[in-house]
Amino acid sequence: MVSSFRRFLQPRCLALLQECGSMEELVQVHNQMVRNGLFFEEPVAAGKLLDFCTRVAGNLHYARKLFDQVPRPDTFAWNTIIRGHACSRSPGPALELFARMVALGGDCAAWPNSYTYTFVLKACAGLRAGQEGEHVHGFMVKLGADHDVFSANGLISMYAACDKIELARRMFETCTERDIVTWNAMLSGYVDCGRIDCARKLFDEMPTKGIISWNAMISGYINCGDAIMARKLFDLMPERNVESWNTLITGSARCGLLDTARELFDMMPDRNAVSWSAMISAYVQGDRPIEAIRLFEEMRKLRVKPNWATIVSLLSACAHLGRLEQGKHIHTYIERNKMKVDSIIGTALIDMYAKCGCIEHAFIVFDSLISKDIFSWTVMISGLAVNGHGEKALDLFNRLQRDGLRPNEVTFVGVLCACSHMGQVELTNHYFNSMRSMYGIQPQIEHYGCMIDALGRAGRLEEAVSLVEAIPASNNHVLWLTLLGACWIHGNVEIGEHVFKKLIELKPNDGGVYVLLSNIYAMKGKWNDTKGMRMLMKSKGLQKHPGRSFIDIHGITHEFFSGDKSHPRIEEICQMLEEVASRLKLLGYTPNTSAVLFDIEEEEKQQAISHHSEKLAIAFGLVCIDKNSPIRVVKNLRVCHDCHTVAKLISKAFAREIILRDRHVFHYFRDGLCSCKEYW
Ligand SMILES: [Zn+2]
Ligand SMILES: [Zn+2]
Incomplete structure (x- = not known):
């Protein structure tokens, strides 16, 4: 009686399960199955429930709870939870589940089959657990379960993923039966371990090739930097799918061929969100953030939904350019579309706000972030540090430690940067040492950089020199450069020359180094030496890295070079600069021309310096931005002494707030003062 009742119930429950659309409905069916006993006594029904839960609802957590309640799971149920x-x-x-399943041994209701092995091998591959993989293989051999093509394919992929390409090949050789999946598994194995010649040989031997094979071969060439071969193969493809295009776009970009990538992107018959994201990220990584943002606008016009990766790339573009308005738009977009702000998007938002000099917003995002990982903390700490809130950064670092999180080496860069910006040499030293003693983190070049920076700020240049000389790192070019910057700030010719010599030994063709030393000479009025430097640069054919400044006006980024006359509103800008000059004169300002490289007449010098890119950008800001909003400018290099003074005075004479981000720090100019305390 009871069993016939069940026979009636089971199809009904299974039918209900088929119609399930959400976890809520699934929970209802589950409860019903528990009440009528089906769940505990009919393994098939429980298995179906599990399958639905992992595959359709994607709720592995609930699935596992279900599985643990099933008294005698059958093979299907085991496979389902292992696959999940x-x-x-x-x-x-x-792997643990598989071990349990095998340990049950005699229970013939649940004996592994070829599906089980496929899933377990996939897990081994994902974990790169070669040893466990070999155990599973041994087990399969014992049971004679290694012969079907299914298992062989799984074994090849597993060995390839676990860096055991020779074992994968042996498996491939001994296969009695091979299908296209077998060939592709072997091919991808070679591609992933960078054995491009073996991959090509196999590719040419393949009896039939699918799109997957072609795509794998193309990404193989891309991975080893051969964009030309990748393109050749791409052109030969009998048919292509969107992935083929995406692979080549990403690949061309990675090989530095951004324009080729863009041509391909424009040629694509149909693009998906991945294609858009690939192109946008390519622009961001290729240091062309303006184009990245332009492409995003286009994407939105075409109503393509950006994916998660696009959003992260874009936020990084905005951070890079200091485009606060655009960044805020993206934030609004995230909120409006109810995209989940996980730790990665959250961290990108914090970074964007911090790099746009909007530290309050960065903090709001940080505070509201439910899942903070060490990266979120780190970005917040570094953001506070470069924005001149050293003490708050250190407070946060203490909170992080209290919360039991483990700082990583990047966190310490932020911490040390906070200390050095506060001008605290001893404190910097304290954290530098505790990094090693408390967390076992070996200092990297960046950490030494902060130490050098701290000593440099304090004017302890000799100590800084001996520290750099004692550092075991081979590539300490950056450190010497930091030191040269400090010599410039302190106008120290003697040490400057010493550091310069070290620098040109390491990188003889870095024009910026010559410029920096000639600026030190110029500061001290040593015009002959300045001239000598200039001649040296010329004879070596070295270029000065051009200074560029950006300003965002109503969502459009304007870019200025030094002495730039190309802007359509250049006349208004020049007029504004004249007004600036006359108002500043009233405050007793005379141009500090020491940053001008050329030994030219004083008047010309004044002309050259008054058209530095950051001055042009600030003047344009004065023309366009309403009185109550701050003027935000981003510069690619260090700001020079004169521009720094002028910005301070403008903030006073025009009662404006100016936020200037240069390569090193933020300068908040307000009422004639700067937040950087005259060191940058
Ligand atoms: Zn300047
Ligand atoms: Zn400043």
Whole structure:
């Protein structure tokens, strides 16, 4: 009686399950199955429920709870839960479950089959657990389960993923039966371990090639930097899918061929969100953030929904350019579309706000972030540090430690940067040492850089020199450069020359180094030496890295070079500069021409310096931006002494707030003062 009742119930429950659209409905069916006993006594029904839960609802957590309640799971149920874990981001439990399944041994209701092995091998591949993989293989051999093409394919992929390409090949050789998946598995194996010649040989031997094979071969060439071969193959493809295009776009970009990537992008018959994201990220990584943002606008016009990766790339573009308005738009977009602000997007938002000099907003995002990981903390600490809130940065660092999180080496860069910006040499030293003693983190070039910076700020240049000389790192070019910057700030010719010699030994063709030393000479009025430097640069054919400044006006980025006359509103800008000059004169200002490289007449010098890119940008800001909003300018290099003074005086004479981000720090000019305390 009871069993016939069940026979009636089971199809009904299974039908209900088929119609399930959400977790809520699934929970209802589950409860019903528990009440009528189906769940505990009919393994098939429980298995179906599990399958739905992992595959359709994607709720592995609930699935696992269900599985643990099933008294005698059958093979299907075991496979379902193992597959769920194997395909998840942390496949570890799949191996534990498999071990449990095998240990049950005699229970013939649940004996592994070829599906089980496929999933377990996938888990091993995901975990790069070669040793466990070999155990599974041994087990399969014992049971004679290694012969079907299914298992062989799984074994090849597993060995390839675990860096055991020779074992993968042996498996491939001994296969009695090979299908296209077998060939592709072997091919991808070679591609992933960079054995491009073996991959090509196999590719040419393949009896039939699918799109997957072609795509794998193309990305193989891309990975080893051969964009030309990749393109050749691409052109030969009998048919292409969107992935083929995406692979080549990303690849061309990675090989530095951004314009080629863009041509391909424009040629594509149909693009998906990945294609857009690939092109946008390519622009961001290729240091062309303006084009990245322009492409995003286009994407939005065409109503293509940006994916998660696009959003992260764009936020990084905005951060890079200091485009606060655009960054805020993206933030609004995230909120309006109810995109989940996970730790990665949250961190990108914090970074964007911090780099746009909007530290309050950065903090709001940080505070509201539910899942903060060490990266979120680190970005917030570094953001506070470069924005001149050293003490708050250190407070946060203490909170992080209290919360039991483990700082990483990047966190310490932020901490040390906070201390050095506060001008605290001893404190910097204290954290520098505790990094090693408390957390076992070996100092990297960036950490030494902060130490040098701290000593440099304090004018302890000799100590800084001996520190750099004692550092075991081979590539300490950056450190010497930091030191040369400090010599410039302190106008120290003697040490400057010493540092310069070290620098040109390491990188003889860095024009910026010559410019910096000639600026030190100019500061001290040593015009002959300045001239000598200039001649040296010329004879070596070295270029000065051009200074560029950006300003955002109503969502459009304007870019200025030094002495730039190309802007359509240049006349208004020049008029404004004249007004600036006359108002500043009233405050007793005379141009500090020491940063002008040329030994030219004083008047010309004044002309040259008054058209530095940051001055042009600030003047344009004065023309366009309403009185109550701050003027935000981003400069690619260090700001010079004169521009710094002028910005301070403008903030007073025009009662304006100016926020200037240069390569090193933020300068908040307000009422004639700057937040950087005259060191940058
Ligand atoms: Zn300047
Ligand atoms: Zn400043």
